[in-house]
Amino acid sequence: MVHALAETESGSLLLIDLDDFKAxxxxxxxxxxxxxxxxxxxxxxxxxxxxxxxxxxGGDEFALFFEPLPDAQLLQTARLLCKGDRDRHVATACVGIAMTQPGCSTESLLGHADLALSQARAKGRSNWHLYNPADGTRESLLDRTEQLALITDALHDNRLALFLQPVMAIQAAQTTHYEALLRVRMPDGQILPPAPLIAAAEASGLIRDIDQWVLQHAVALIASRPGLRLAVNLSARSLDNPELPALLQEMLQQQGVKPQQLILEITETAALNQLTHAEILLTGIRTLGCKLALDDFGVGFSTFQYLKHLPVDFVKIDGSFIRTLDHSEDDRLFVKALVDAIHGYGKLAVAEYVENQAILQWVTELGVDYAQGYHFGRPQEVDTVLAG
Known part of the structure; x- marks a missing residue:
């Protein structure tokens, strides 16, 4: 590839990495x-x-070099390659794009495309990124360092907080439990957007300490409110901790909390990336009596057969399919297929991003069991949600 590129003059290099190929x-x-x-x-x-x-x-990586194309056409090609095609069994992918620059060597062009691919992967499945010298690694690292400093200080200064969002049983039309969502306060009381802070914590390993903070405070909150059930998110890093079931058992016993009152959520991506490990760990947690949920289900290419390997009780359908149900027949058909698969494996389906009555009506018709979203309530502070 290097020798072939050396014979080209100007154009664009695309590096393509298939999502979930190992899985x-x-x-x-x-x-x-x-x-x-x-x-x-x-x-x-x-x-x-x-x-x-x-x-x-390599196994799941491809490279394309195009002679100069209009920007719109180049980006349209990148988006097409990202999207995949379920009907044709084409996987989604991440794409890194680099354009030739004056004086740019072949090695530099490959390096730029590889950096763009890394930045596309960091955004999640089915994403592309165009290399720009202005957003190189140094700037990204500086931004991540600042985010890490903010969340580290918040953890040490006790400025983390749990906000609660209701999860509704659709047929009973009542709240059965709440999802506990992490928020970070600045010293002046301002609430910071959590996503970039959590990403920085995951990259550094600090997320393990944050997971433990969330678990401790969620269990303590359940202990203080008889009958309360909470769902909390576990990071992918927590799946690497074989001591997690024992740690959970100790927390629950110390607070006198029934394991059934705690639901632990992991993302589909985290489960697929280490399926055997996840199955063993989740089985240990399930043995304690805790409930389990699989989050962001249905994103990217998947056979869904792995559902039979994971001892989860709830499967949360990714919000990107739910928020368009009121105007997308394709997404309605896909969600119906997801619900049938979930029920076929003996699990309960949860719809995220239910933001209005029209979407609630659709998830009800499609057989979804639980719903969560702004239609029922935004994440709010504990005292506000549980005031009654």
Whole structure:
């Protein structure tokens, strides 16, 4: 690839990395992984205009070089490659884009595209990023360092807080439990957006301490409110901790809390990235009596067969499919298929991002069991939510 690029003059390099390819191989076998690769290769051959160069760099990575294209056409191509195609069994992907610059060597061009791909992956599945010298690694690291300092100080100064959002049983039309969501306060009382702070904590490993803080305070809150049930989020890093079940058991016993009052949520991505490990750990937690939920279900390519391996009680359908139910027939069909799969494995379906009556009506018709979103209440401070 390096030698081939050296013969080009100007244009754009796209690096493509398939989402969840390891999980596809692990869950459905290498023949399924080979099929995914073949479908992606066919998609690349069908691109118009055709790339000047195309190569498979490794197991699930491809590279394309295009001669100069209009910006809109280049970005349209990147978005197409990100999206995947469920009907054609084409996986979603992350795409890093770098454009040739005056005096830019082949190695630099590859390096820029690789950096852009890393930044696309950091955004999550099915994302693209265009390399820009102004947003290079140094600036990203400085921003992340600042975010890490903010959340570290908040943890040490006891400025973390739990906000609660209700989760409703649709048929009974009543709140059955609340999701406890982490918030960070500044010294002046301002609440900071949590996503970049949590991302910085995950990258540094501080998230383990934050997970423990959340668990301790959630269990203490349950102990102070008889009958309260809370769902809390566990980071992917917590799945690496074999002592977690024992730690949970100690917390629950010290506070006199019944395990059934605590629901632990992990994301689909975290579970798929370490499926065997997750299955063992979650089984240990389930043995205690705690309930389990799988979050962000349905994003990206998946056979859903892994559901039978995970001992979860609730499966939360990703909000990107729910918020469009009132105007997207495709998403209605897809959500119906997800609900059928969830129920087929003996689990309960939860819809996130239910923000109005129209969406609530659709999730009800599609057979969803629980709903959560602004239609029922925004995340608010504990005293406000539980005032009654």
């Amino acid at each position: 596809i191989n692990d869950l459905a076998g290498h023949s399924a992984g080979d099929m995914v690769i073949q479908h992606m290769a066919k998609r690349l051959r069908e691109l118009r205009p055709a790339p000047k160069l195309a190569a498979r760099l």
